[in-house]
Amino acid sequence: MKWIRRKLDQARKPFGPGQKLEKYAPAINAFDTFLFTPNHTTKKGAHVRDVVDLKRTMITVVIALIPALIFGMWNAGAQYLYQERNLGSVTDVPFWEALTEGAILVFPLIAVSYIVGLTIEFIFAIYRGHEVNEGYLVTGLLIPMIFPVDIPLWMLAISVAFAVLIGKEAFGGTGMNILNPALTARAFAFFAYPLYMSGNQIWVHEGSTDSISGETILGSLAEGKEVAYSFSDAFIGFIPGSVSETSTLMILIGAAILILTKVGSWRIILSGFIGAAVMGLIFNAFGSNALMSFDWYMHLVVGGLAFGLVFMATDPVSAAQTFKGKWIYGFLCGFFGVMIRVFNPAYPEGIMLAILLMNVFAPTIDHYVVQANVSKRKKRLAKAKANLQTA
Amino acid sequence: MSKDIRVRKGLDLKLKGEADNAIVDASKSSVYAIKPADFHAVVPKMVLKEGASVKAGEVIFYSKYDEKVKFVSPVSGTLTKILRGAKRRILEVQITPNGSNDVVKHDVVNPSQASAEQVREILLESGCWPFIIQRPYSIVASPEDTPKAIFISAYTTAPLAGDADVILADKKEAFQNGVTALSKIAPVYIGVGKNSPIATVKDATVYKVKGKHPAGNVGVQIHKVLPLNAGERVWTVGFEDVATIGDVFTTGVFSAQRTVALVGTDADKDSRKYYRTILGAQVDSLTGGNVDTENTRIISGDVLTGDKLENGQFINYYHNTLTLIPEGNEYAFMGWLPFTRNKVPSNAGTSLSWLLGGKRKVDTNLNGEERALVVTGEMEDVMPMDIYPMQLIKACMSGDIEKMENLGIYEVAPEDFALVDFTNTSKLEAQEIIRNGLDLMITEVG
Incomplete structure (x- = not known):
């Protein structure tokens, strides 16, 4: 350890105050603080501090994403191989073959996302003279996980650049953005490259070729076809879809990690699922078409709903910030997610739009929650004044 | 009761x-001092000069804005030194006791x-x-x-x-x-x-x-x-x-x-x-x-x-x-790894500190670096008042007087935000922000 520390201290020298490369200090700091939590001591305020920092929080989210990511890789490989080889089901594909095939498909997406995103982050950190924020560690992994596996890499790169530049840095950087950057990237690609982002052929590798069908459950529902998958298939994730959204089980493992570590808000996750279930039940009560009569519990396990609620809606920056606000915000994310999905078959991925919509409304929700506290205080003041006058 | x-x-x-x-x-202190900085917002007006002898309880300075508020010597002895800082601000009024009473x-x-x-x-x-x-x-x-x-x-x-x-x-x-x-x-x-x-x-x-x-x-x-x-x-x-x-x-x-x-x-x-x-x-x-x-x-x-x-x-x-x-003042190798360094007391879920129990040794390491405000809900966890801590802090940072008033700035003191200092992930200096907010209210509202 001491050897690494010495080397690092040497490498840092030209970046010190007054030195030639001082401007680029944020870049070296990012590497240094990644290896070592710095020896900074408290200068003012409380003399002792909690061990938690933003790096730890963000890494925890990355850890929570890993089960879904690994399953997603396996599924991407398995969905492709089982159709190509005409096997009976996805589970017939040998595990390692599927995983390797999937990894070859998914790793380039992750690499492009991190390289493009982090480059922009570093440039902005140096330009603005602040430290590199860790938020992109999560965003950079989320983005490839919600894209179709066959997205051309340059489209991914442009979407990432758009999300980081317009979605985040234009608002002032980490902590200031209104929309979730990962969803911004997906929404950008969704509207800019619809052929590659929606439809029935893109969700499995080489899905556009004749031998392979890349249809998702929601896609076939929208066309009025029968759903060929059971609840347990959809829950475990043996279905086509974006890289990592398919396995509700793995997402719930991630949710458990987020909730137990208090990194993700259980209020948002729980109320989100409740909202989706309520909307699903309402539609079931009418049941006037195939989408409407799609069982409410199936809504919870297909498409990106679970992934969106657990990993996107809980982004603390773009979500509601008050406890009460989180209940309302989460509920409406799920509620609108299912509503958009059912009412507008052109957008089967309703949850993306629902969360983006609620991102915009989150400050309004918070405003009314906080306003309740304000009016309570004002009422107390009015009462005190009235008492004073009568006394 | x-x-x-x-x-x-x-x-x-x-x-x-x-x-x-x-x-x-x-053991007897060889010198005592009254520090005007301990009395926030008080500007001292000296009554005695360096070298003057004082009795215990004798006025050494009063508040410039309210002459009735007097500050007295804790001991009898000699006023040996008036230590001044930048802009001649008085930092310490030192009194050397003479042993008499x-x-x-x-x-x-x-x-x-x-x-x-x-x-x-x-x-x-x-x-x-x-x-x-x-x-x-x-x-x-x-x-x-x-x-x-x-x-x-x-x-x-x-x-x-x-x-x-x-x-x-x-x-x-x-x-x-x-x-x-x-x-x-x-x-x-x-x-x-x-x-x-x-x-x-x-x-x-x-x-x-x-x-x-x-x-x-x-x-x-x-x-x-x-x-x-x-x-x-x-x-x-x-x-x-x-x-x-x-x-x-x-x-x-x-x-x-x-x-x-x-x-x-x-x-x-x-x-x-x-x-x-x-x-x-x-x-x-x-x-x-x-x-x-x-x-x-x-x-x-x-x-x-x-x-x-x-x-x-x-x-x-x-x-x-x-x-x-x-x-x-020591480095911690990959200190950001969750569930490591559990000996440091923590209110966060990414530490197993709560499992260990017992009393802890603490040091003054910041345990991270200052970052933008990202995590929500952690301040509320340690704020027993019916006040929205993060919203109030943001109002103080932006100097929005009406908002500060509405959110309850009158009810708080910096010390009430000490635990916010401790727990928040972004290493935000909440006590300082609240103090500045209060100072702004003093000048604007009084």
């Missing part, structure tokens, strides 16, 4: 290095028979007035005001802080006299713990407090008992200062006693006791003066709200605690 207070939100930091409950006499004598008044006017007069003349802190703003009270109530917290929850129960054990009578005197000005409310020696005090409303820190903060108790509205004033007095006030009435002398607990893992185990000393005592009289400040931090007060001191400097006017803890 009014209704009891139970505080559920908050955090008890269980730290190693607490003091023995024995109270002993401290020349005191300024005031009339002895039975507090139960005094009038409100008389009480105010005695408090101002004797130099006891600076003990009275007003809410809002957490500054020395104005003699022109009449508060809606006077609050005293005799319940200690701050980590390792000098315990009111120990310090007041042999000051019950003086405390009672002080309470009786203060009750002439406004109704007195006292928060006590389970085994408080002063639970049966008269002329006041006593309520029992239990729960986690910051239950002992007087601001939290005010909020729960009699919340403060815009335009109102509430006064607060430190528990030991009430006893000092009581003594002034019965003896006619300002006895500047102060009991200070020496705590923290870097203080010698045998020296961790309660010390009877005098206001403005030099740190060295408790520590021996040879603390290695490269590796040890001297804190006047507790680890959450105290001031950093150097060898040879002086204990804060209001503090009952002197803490010595290690400086955490």
Whole structure:
């Protein structure tokens, strides 16, 4: 350890105050603080501090994403191989073959996302003279996980650049953005490259070729076809879809990690699922078409709903910030997610739009929650004044 | 006995290095100092010059904006030095004691028979007035005001802080006299713990407090008992200062006693006791003066709200605690890995600190770097008041006076945000932001 520390201290020298490369200090700091939590001591305020920092929080989210990511890789490989080889089901594909095939498909997406995103982050950190924020560690992994596996890499790169530049840095950087950057990237690609982002052929590798069908459950529902998958298939994730959204089980493992570590808000996750279930039940009560009569519990396990609620809606920056606000915000994310999905078959991925919509409304929700506290205080003041006058 | 207070939100930091409950006499300090900075927003106007001889209780300076508020010498001796800082601001007024016991004598008044006017007069003349802190703003009270109530917290929850129960054990009578005197000005409310020696005090409303820190903060108790509205004033007095006030009435002398607990893992185990000393005592009289400040931090007060001191400097006017803890000036390899470094106390779910239990050794490492505000909900976890901490902090940062007022700035003091300092992931300096917010309110609203 001491050897690494010495080397690092040497490498840092030209970046010190007054030195030639001082401007680029944020870049070296990012590497240094990644290896070592710095020896900074408290200068003012409380003399002792909690061990938690933003790096730890963000890494925890990355850890929570890993089960879904690994399953997603396996599924991407398995969905492709089982159709190509005409096997009976996805589970017939040998595990390692599927995983390797999937990894070859998914790793380039992750690499492009991190390289493009982090480059922009570093440039902005140096330009603005602040430290590199860790938020992109999560965003950079989320983005490839919600894209179709066959997205051309340059489209991914442009979407990432758009999300980081317009979605985040234009608002002032980490902590200031209104929309979730990962969803911004997906929404950008969704509207800019619809052929590659929606439809029935893109969700499995080489899905556009004749031998392979890349249809998702929601896609076939929208066309009025029968759903060929059971609840347990959809829950475990043996279905086509974006890289990592398919396995509700793995997402719930991630949710458990987020909730137990208090990194993700259980209020948002729980109320989100409740909202989706309520909307699903309402539609079931009418049941006037195939989408409407799609069982409410199936809504919870297909498409990106679970992934969106657990990993996107809980982004603390773009979500509601008050406890009460989180209940309302989460509920409406799920509620609108299912509503958009059912009412507008052109957008089967309703949850993306629902969360983006609620991102915009989150400050309004918070405003009314906080306003309740304000009016309570004002009422107390009015009462005190009235008492004073009568006394 | 009014209704009891139970505080559920908050955090008890269980730290190693607490003091023995024995109270002993401290060795005599070779020099004492009154630091105007301890009295926030007070601009001192000197009465005496360097070299003048002073009696104990004699006025050495008064507040420039309110001449009635006088600050007196804790000992008799010579005013040896007026230490000035940038812009000639007075940092310390140092007094070297001459060993004699020349005191300024005031009339002895039975507090139960005094009038409100008389009480105010005695408090101002004797130099006891600076003990009275007003809410809002957490500054020395104005003699022109009449508060809606006077609050005293005799319940200690701050980590390792000098315990009111120990310090007041042999000051019950003086405390009672002080309470009786203060009750002439406004109704007195006292928060006590389970085994408080002063639970049966008269002329006041006593309520029992239990729960986690910051239950002992007087601001939290005010909020729960009699919340403060815009335009109102509430006064607060430190528990030991009430006893000092009581003594002034019965003896006619300002006895500047102060009991200070020496705590923290870097203080010698045998020296961790309660010390009877005098206001403005030099740190060295408790520590021996040879603390290695490269590796040890001297804190006047507790680890959450105290001031950093150097060898040879002086204990804060209001503090009952002197803490010595290690400086955490060391690197931690990949310290951001979740579930590592569990020995550091933590309120976060990404540490297994809560599983380990027991008392901890803490240091002053920041455990990370300052970042943008990202995580939500963690401040609310340690804020027992019905206040939105993050929204209030943001209002203070943007200087939005109306918003600050609406969100309850009048009800808080920096110390109420000490745990926010501690817990927040972004390493935000909440206490400083709130202090700046309060200062803005003083200049804009008054």
